[in-house]
Amino acid sequence: MTIEVRNLVKKFGSFAALDGVDLKVDNGELLALLGPSGSGKTTLLRIIAGLDWPDSGEVSFNGEDALAQGARERHVGFVFQHYALFRHMTVFENVAFGLRVQPRAVRRDEATIRARVKDLLDLVQLDWLADRYPSQLSGGQRQRIALARALAIEPRILLLDEPFGALDAKVRKELRKWLRSLHHEINVTSIFVTHDQEEALEVANRVVVMDKGRIEQIGSPNEVYESPATAFVHGFIGESIELPVHVADGVVRLGSRPLGLAVDGLASGASRLFVRRHDMQVGPAGSGAFEGAVQHVRNFGPVQRAEVALFGGETIEIDAPRDKELRAGDRIGLEPRRYRIFAGG
Amino acid sequence: MTLQIADTVSLSPSQAKARAHAAAARDNLRTEPRAVRIAIITLAVLFLTVFVVLPLVVVFAQAFSKGILAYLAALSEPEALAAIRLTLLVALISVGLNLVFGLVAAWAIAKFDFRGKTFLITLIDLPFSVSPVISGLVFVLLFGAQGYFGGWLREHDIQILFAVPGIALATTFVTFPFVARALIPLMHEQGTQEEEAAISLGASGLQTFFRVTLPNIKWGVLYGVLLCNARAMGEFGAVSVVSGHIRGETNTMPLLVEILYNEYQFVAAFAIASLLAMLALITLIAKTVLERHLGEGHASRDH
Numbered sequence: 209m210t211i212e213v214r215n216l217v218k219k220f221g222s223f224a225a226l227d228g229v230d231l232k233v234d235n236g237e238l239l240a241l242l243g244p245s246g247s248g249k250t251t252l253l254r255i256i257a258g259l260d261w262p263d264s265g266e267v268s269f270n271g272e273d274a275l276a277q278g279a280r281e282r283h284v285g286f287v288f289q290h291y292a293l294f295r296h297m298t299v300f301e302n303v304a305f306g307l308r309v310q311p312r313a314v315r316r317d318e319a320t321i322r323a324r325v326k327d328l329l330d331l332v333q334l335d336w337l338a339d340r341y342p343s344q345l346s347g348g349q350r351q352r353i354a355l356a357r358a359l360a361i362e363p364r365i366l367l368l369d370e371p372f373g374a375l376d377a378k379v380r381k382e383l384r385k386w387l388r389s390l391h392h393e394i395n396v397t398s399i400f401v402t403h404d405q406e407e408a409l410e411v412a413n414r415v416v417v418m419d420k421g422r423i424e425q426i427g428s429p430n431e432v433y434e435s436p437a438t439a440f441v442h443g444f445i446g447e448s449i450e451l452p453v454h455v456a457d458g459v460v461r462l463g464s465r466p467l468g469l470a471v472d473g474l475a476s477g478a479s480r481l482f483v484r485r486h487d488m489q490v491g492p493a494g495s496g497a498f499e500g501a502v503q504h505v506r507n508f509g510p511v512q513r514a515e516v517a518l519f520g521g522e523t524i525e526i527d528a529p530r531d532k533e534l535r536a537g538d539r540i541g542l543e544p545r546r547y548r549i550f551a552g553g
Numbered sequence: 554m555t556l557q558i559a560d561t562v563s564l565s566p567s568q569a570k571a572r573a574h575a576a577a578a579r580d581n582l583r584t585e586p587r588a589v590r591i592a593i594i595t596l597a598v599l600f601l602t603v604f605v606v607l608p609l610v611v612v613f614a615q616a617f618s619k620g621i622l623a624y625l626a627a628l629s630e631p632e633a634l635a636a637i638r639l640t641l642l643v644a645l646i647s648v649g650l651n652l653v654f655g656l657v658a659a660w661a662i663a664k665f666d667f668r669g670k671t672f673l674i675t676l677i678d679l680p681f682s683v684s685p686v687i688s689g690l691v692f693v694l695l696f697g698a699q700g701y702f703g704g705w706l707r708e709h710d711i712q713i714l715f716a717v718p719g720i721a722l723a724t725t726f727v728t729f730p731f732v733a734r735a736l737i738p739l740m741h742e743q744g745t746q747e748e749e750a751a752i753s754l755g756a757s758g759l760q761t762f763f764r765v766t767l768p769n770i771k772w773g774v775l776y777g778v779l780l781c782n783a784r785a786m787g788e789f790g791a792v793s794v795v796s797g798h799i800r801g802e803t804n805t806m807p808l809l810v811e812i813l814y815n816e817y818q819f820v821a822a823f824a825i826a827s828l829l830a831m832l833a834l835i836t837l838i839a840k841t842v843l844e845r846h847l848g849e850g851h852a853s854r855d856h
Contacts (some may be wrong), residue, residue: 259749286753292746296768306754309764361754442568 209270209397210235213255214269216265218251218421226262227421230491233328233399238391240412240476240509241401244444248421250369256399257367259287269364281324282395285358291350293342299353300338303328328356331390348379348508359394370398372407384411390449405445409433418440427433439550449488449524451481453549460549463520466474467497471549479551482545488526490534501522504536516540578676612830615823623789627821628828635801636809636825642717643792643805644785647725651781655732656774662733662765663740664748675739680729687722714799721803723791727779735777739770739847770845779843783836 211233225248233239241249254260258279267274274282293302302531307321316324329335332352333497342350351371358366371387372380386412387475391398402408408415409429417424417432417440426436436442443450456476460467461516469481493499500518507513511527514534520526528534528544584590617624627633658677662670680688694700696713706713713719747769751761767774789807795801804812806825813822 234818257753279749280755280757282753283755284753286750288746288750290746292750293748294750303636305756305764306753307753309754309756309760357750357754 209284210396211274211399212266212268212271213252213256214268216252216255216262216267217427218255218262219347220372224248224421226255226265228382228419228426229265229418229423231416231423231426231461233397234396236395238388238395238411238413239399240282240415241399241418242403242405242408242415242445243418243424244403246416246420249403249418251398252356252418253367253369253401256365257284258282259286268277268441269377271520283361283363283364285361285363287351287354287358287371291354293350293354293357297331297340297341298338299334299340299342299345300325302342302353302358303357305357324360326536328360331359332356342543346379347375348383351375351383355390355391363396366396366398368398370402371404372404373401380407382406387411409445409547419444427452436548439480439482440553442548442550443480447485447527449483449485449526450523451483451524453479453553454481454547455483462522463500463524465520469497469547469549474549479549481549483547485513485525485527487545487547488524489543490526490528490532490547491541491543493539493541496541500540500542502534502536502538502540505534516542554840578834609830612826614821615819616827618823619820623820624824624827627818627824630651630821631819632801632804632809633640634732635805636804637828638718639802639804640786641807643721643724644782646721647728647785648778648782650725651732654729654772655734655736655777655781658733659736659740662764663737663743664745668837671698677730677733680727685727685788685790686794688726689791692719692723692726692791694794714795715799715803718802719795720792720803723795724788725789725819727791728784730782731781732774734778735780736773737771739773740766743769776843776847778839779836779839786832 211231213229214460216226216229221353229248230552231252241252243249246449251260255262256274257280258274261275270281291411294305297305303325304321307316307324310316325338326335329338332355333350334349334356335352337345337349343403344355345353350376355371357369368387372383375383386406387400394498400411408430411431414426415432416426416433419440425441427435432441433446436445439536442448451462453462454477455471455474456463458471460469460471460479460481462481467481489496498518500516503515503517505512505514507530508527510530512530512532512534513525514529515525517521534540574609592774615839658673662674674685696719697703697704698707713722747759747765751765752758756764765796784806788805789811791807792803793808793811796808798808798812799803800812806829810822810825810829810834813819813825
């Protein structure tokens with residue numbers, strides 16, 4: 209199932225939750241909608257599911273107009289952030305719900321329903337919980353039951369709203385891997401919403417980065433990380449150093465200090481320079497684009513994180529390899545191995 | 554932390570004593586002095602006795618003052634039986650109507666956003682803030698001989714005032730808020746996610762209501778019905794205005810109690826009153842049980 213979204217606009221009062229969104233999702237993709245809260249990602253998901261309606265724009269599934277159908281007819285599996293399991297039903301009945309409410313003409317007989325539910329519970333590896341109630345399950349178990357329930361109707365599309373948002377860190381990591389392998393197994397076009405970049409980059413084939421109701425960038429996890437299209441994406445994904453610089457006549461300055469960095473066709477004026485923390489190469493004082501004094505150093509697994517007060521006022525954090533000895537008080541030079549400059553203050 | 558460590562070490566008697574003192578001192582911080590405690594508790598018990606227990610005892614004492622036979626005889630008077638029948642009928646009608654109205658209103662208010670929602674909530678509370686006598690008078694103004702629809706009703710030979718429909722209408726009006734009030738906070742708290750889940754799984758509106766919404770609020774519904782019923786059976790003011798006090802026909806139990814009392818038939822009056830008192834007691838017990846169920850629902854939602 210392919211999904212196509214064209215020029216979607218949705219306003220809540222004067223707040224534009226979606227401000228002209230275009231998106232194409234290919235068959236069998238596992239797509240992440242990534243963005244801070246209020247970026248419109250959940251609204252987009254709910255509109256695709258038919259739980260919300262846009263003010264204008266189009267949504268089509270396989271070229272058919274989806275907005276002509278209600279949520280009930282769209283055959284979309286939706287996994288809610290807080291699972292929304294039916295609290296008065298057992299796990300078994302929760303999963304069976306979508307099969308039991310089908311019109312009589314197409315409803316399967318009891319034995320078939322039971323077999324299908326059992327298969328689904330096996331798929332999420334929770335068949336032993338069939339007779340429990342949702343309140344008796346852990347967060348991770350509820351999440352998987354919610355997924356099994358959504359899959360019961362053989363959805364054409366699977367939508368997940370912050371699927372791991374309410375879980376603790378360890379369970380979250382396990383479920384991520386599990387979701388990816390499950391998607392591999394069932395191969396349903398899937399979209400999940402997350403504000404966690406690590407989650408998006410690790411699980412999805414493609415990542416859509418959103419901010420303020422607009423799409424900032426669409427690309428593979430590698431693309432959005434390695435070549436961010438906008439200042440927002442660079443700041444949001446990966447840990448970046450952001451410095452306010454000034455571009456004039458092909459020269460980039462931090463304060464009054466010329467940095468000696470190349471600018472290609474960037475207009476003059478206030479700009480922002482982005483460098484990944486680990487892309488700052490440490491050298492002796494006097495070398496490199498920046499110069500500063502180390503404030504303090506913390507050791508962090510494979511790297512050491514140093515706080516450096518640049519001459520010119522800004523204080524930045526860099527990640528340097530452990531073999532490079534850094535001490536508080538050292539004066540060092542810094543050269544960005546890779547950087548991006550975006551126009552605008 | 555240090556206290557826990559000390560616990561593992563065996564204590565000498567003097568140490569134990571010192572600790573008991575310390576514990577007593579700690580408790581004292583949280584409680585009032587003994588004299589104050591006793592005074593407050595006595596006051597509360599006295600108040601409850603005078604205003605709640607004593608009247609209840611008096612009702613039953615008066616009802617049985619001429620023995621159980623007189624009590625039973627008073628209850629089996631045709632007038633008494635008619636009043637009981639009428640009260641049950643009116644309660645059945647008004648609770649039934651308010652169950653439907655209350656469910657629909659709570660559903661609309663808790664699950665949807667629309668213009669005029671606050672106004673609707675205020676309207677639902679209106680019967681609580683209007684004196685029941687006024688509520689009754691409204692129906693007299695509407696359906697009475699000189700009322701807006703009075704002429705039309707007489708032409709078509711429809712009797713509303715001084716008959717069962719009028720009493721049922723007035724009671725329904727007065728008891729309108731109970732079911733809706735019991736359900737709105739409950740449904741509001743439960744949100745709409747389960748309904749959305751049901752619809753995205755292919756359930757129709759009715760299926761969603763009967764399979765998801767209703768099971769989730771069933772204890773709240775019972776709670777509202779219980780309170781609504783208690784009020785419907787006990788309503789005096791509004792019913793008094795519209796009933797016409799026709800003996801054996803339009804007297805409900807509370808009205809009959811008043812009439813019998815005014816005629817110095819104390820045993821009969823208190824016998825009927827004792828039935829209403831028992832209804833109140835049963836309602837209280839059922840309410841406690843239901844509140845426990847509602848509480849459980851709460852707990853299971855939270856984790």
